[in-house]
Amino acid sequence: MQDLSSLWQAVLEKLELNVSNVSYVMWFKPLKVLDFVDGKKLIIATNSTSAKNQILRNYIDKLKSAVEDIFGENIEIEVLDQNEEIEYVKINGENSKEKGVEVNKNPFNAKYTFDNFVVGKSNQFVYAAARSVAEHPGEKFNPLFIYGGVGLGKTHILHAIGNYLKEFNPNLNVMYVTCEQFANDYIESLGSASKNKAVLEFRAKYRNLDVLMVDDIQFISKKTSTQEEFFHTFNELYQNNKQIIISSDRPPKDIETLADRLRSRFTSGLIQDIQQPDLETRIAILRKKCQLEKYVIDDNVIDFIAEKIDSNIRDLEGMLSKIYFLANLSNKPSATMEEAFEAFNGLIEEEKNEGLSPDDIIDCVCKYFDITRADIIGKKKSKEVVEPRMIAIYLISEILEMPLVSIGKLFGGRDHTTIMHSRDKISDALKTSFKTQSFINDIKKMLKSGQNC
Ligand code: ADP
Ligand code: MG
Numbered sequence: 001m002q003d004l005s006s007l008w009q010a011v012l013e014k015l016e017l018n019v020s021n022v023s024y025v026m027w028f029k030p031l032k033v034l035d036f037v038d039g040k041k042l043i044i045a046t047n048s049t050s051a052k053n054q055i056l057r058n059y060i061d062k063l064k065s066a067v068e069d070i071f072g073e074n075i076e077i078e079v080l081d082q083n084e085e086i087e088y089v090k091i092n093g094e095n096s097k098e099k100g101v102e103v104n105k106n107p108f109n110a111k112y113t114f115d116n117f118v119v120g121k122s123n124q125f126v127y128a129a130a131r132s133v134a135e136h137p138g139e140k141f142n143p144l145f146i147y148g149g150v151g152l153g154k155t156h157i158l159h160a161i162g163n164y165l166k167e168f169n170p171n172l173n174v175m176y177v178t179c180e181q182f183a184n185d186y187i188e189s190l191g192s193a194s195k196n197k198a199v200l201e202f203r204a205k206y207r208n209l210d211v212l213m214v215d216d217i218q219f220i221s222k223k224t225s226t227q228e229e230f231f232h233t234f235n236e237l238y239q240n241n242k243q244i245i246i247s248s249d250r251p252p253k254d255i256e257t258l259a260d261r262l263r264s265r266f267t268s269g270l271i272q273d274i275q276q277p278d279l280e281t282r283i284a285i286l287r288k289k290c291q292l293e294k295y296v297i298d299d300n301v302i303d304f305i306a307e308k309i310d311s312n313i314r315d316l317e318g319m320l321s322k323i324y325f326l327a328n329l330s331n332k333p334s335a336t337m338e339e340a341f342e343a344f345n346g347l348i349e350e351e352k353n354e355g356l357s358p359d360d361i362i363d364c365v366c367k368y369f370d371i372t373r374a375d376i377i378g379k380k381k382s383k384e385v386v387e388p389r390m391i392a393i394y395l396i397s398e399i400l401e402m403p404l405v406s407i408g409k410l411f412g413g414r415d416h417t418t419i420m421h422s423r424d425k426i427s428d429a430l431k432t433s434f435k436t437q438s439f440i441n442d443i444k445k446m447l448k449s450g451q452n453c
Contacts, residue, residue, distance in 0.1 A: 005033065010070045014069055014110070015028045015062060016028075017111055019293075020295065034085065041075070041077070044063075045079075045080045045088075046079060046080065046081055048082060049081040052079050060079075065110070107162070112157075114131060114160045117156060118284045118285045122274060122275040122277045123153060123281075130157045130161050135164075138210070141270035142238065142243055143265070143266065144243075144246070145247075145252065146248070146273070146274065149311075150249060152276065152277075152312065152313060154247040155247070158215055158247055161213065173209045173210045175212050178215045183226040190225075207233055209237060211243040211244075212237055213245040214230075214246050217246045217266075222257060227259050227262055246266065286302045286306055287302060297323065297324060297327075298334055298337065301337055302320075323340050358410055361395050362376060362396075364443055364446050368446065376388055376392060377411055390423075394423045396410070399447075405419075
């Protein structure tokens with residue numbers, strides 16, 4: 001049983017992936033779910049008659065398919081405008097957003113399929129292995145261990161296996177979880193009032209599967225009891241020839257504090273890495289994305305993005321959407337180099353910072369906050385030091401685009417996930433905190449002018 005609001009949230013998340021940013025923000029985000037009648041009819045409210053008409057005229061298919069993914073097949077949808085909503089609520093009361101709903105949910109992202117996965121030199125072996133496992137689960141490569149950097153397609157390939165199995169082998173019991181979900185699930189069962197029963201249920205859930213996929217297993221590294229439990233889950237499935245597929249941002253040998261017996265299980269099947277895509281693959285991925293999202297974008301813009309961004313496919317796609325969004329805002333039929341330059345403005349700005357080194361940035365941040373270099377690099381955890389440290393990390397990553405691992409080395413050998421966490425914390429704070437915005441602006445100004453650093 002799940003409540004209606006959270007299911008609707010899941011529908012919105014699907015839609016966000018399946019329509020352009022502009023359409024999502026304009027038409028879907030403002031929608032409200034009012035009721036789910038008899039498990040058959042979903043009542044949705046828009047904020048105006050023209051929004052209702054837009055949805056019915058242009059987006060009803062997308063809406064239907066997202067609703068079906070989450071609520072199951074054959075769901076009727078009724079879209080109300082503002083006045084109809086008032087009427088509906090008058091008759092039915094502020095009905096049932098919290099009412100429990102039983103659904104048959106597909107956990108796999110409909111867009112993450114094998115067909116939508118562009119194969120190139122960087123990922124051809126992972127693709128082949130994943131396909132083979134999807135076609136013959138439990139028979140070929142077991143476990144399949146996929147590793148590669150952030151945004152290179154690991155989650156996509158796991159979902160592709162899931163989607164494939166759902167289509168061609170629907171009777172199999174397939175589960176996809178992130179490592180965090182697995183760990184939380186386990187810890188929750190340990191903390192439950194009827195602990196023994198909860199742990200047994202946990203085990204029944206994870207050990208009676210035909211295929212288990214665990215995404216981002218590196219996060220298991222510090223969780224000793226979860227490792228222990230996963231080891232037994234693994235053995236049980238493995239001994240029964242059930243398929244296990246694992247993804248990680250690094251190979252098993254580099255996952256710190258991983259129990260040796262688990263490490264040796266991970267290495268006992270096939271280990272395959274995804275590398276950074278070459279230029280041709282990046283171009284092909286961008287073209288595929290345009291085709292899927294129905295973006296109209298000039299070819300030279302695609303080449304330009306593919307040349308400029310070479311590390312991560314998520315960033316590549318993000319830039320493509322940004323450029324399309326800019327063209328859309330000014331009602332252009334196609335995105336051109338004009339929008340590309342505008343979107344890249346931030347990056348081009350950075351080029352003005354040429355000649356800056358990470359040390360310059362560290363020195364400048366120290367000076368600005370009046371702390372020492374030893375403190376910023378060291379292990380102190382007081383607020384006066386932690387915030388400047390995160391800001392320095394953020395600036396080095398943002399301005400110099402230095403790899404996280406190298407930044408970690410600069411800051412006393414910190415792990416790259418710690419660096420990523422610091423960077424993301426500041427980049428989130430920038431969206432809401434005036435104080436953080438002014439720190440960053442001041443320091444950037446100092447760096448540009450060379451003043452005081
Ligand atoms: P990871 O899990 O490795 O961090 P994701 O699977 O989330 O990366 O991929 C990031 C984005 O890049 C997703 O939108 C995904 O669809 C896309 N992507 C990655 N690899 C490919 C590929 N080979 N072809 C098409 N899209 C890809
Ligand atoms: Mg992922």
